[in-house]
């Protein structure tokens with residue numbers, strides 16, 4: 760580590776300086792560590808591990824905030840809304856059938872997609888070094 764990096768507050772890490780956002784996205788979509796692609800990024804449903812159990816890369820400081828729910832809602836909406844319109848046009852089910860099918864499908868798809876999308880978002884944020892504590896990774900002049 761150079762003297763300049765020590766003074767800038769950047770932590771020593773085993774992660775490479777050049778990070779591929781696409782590779783980190785692919786690893787994150789598999790809910791794996793964006794750094795090594797082997798360790799799990801979540802310890803529970805969508806609770807981020809503090810650090811990767813395999814490579815030790817710090818993950819707990821990456822904050823995805825509202826981005827994963829936003830992308831999940833957008834994706835599920837583009838599946839459910841055309842489904843509602845298609846079913847109404849093709850076989851016109853009763854109102855009770857709509858009430859029974861679409862909210863349950865919306866909930867199931869949302870819960871199914873959210874961890875994968877959050878993993879992908881965390882991967883891209885990791886690759887772009889966009890962390891909660893920006894002071895640790897200052898922009899160099």
Ligand SMILES: [Zn+2]
Pocket residue numbers: 792793794795796797798811812813814815816
């Ligand atoms: Zn790892």
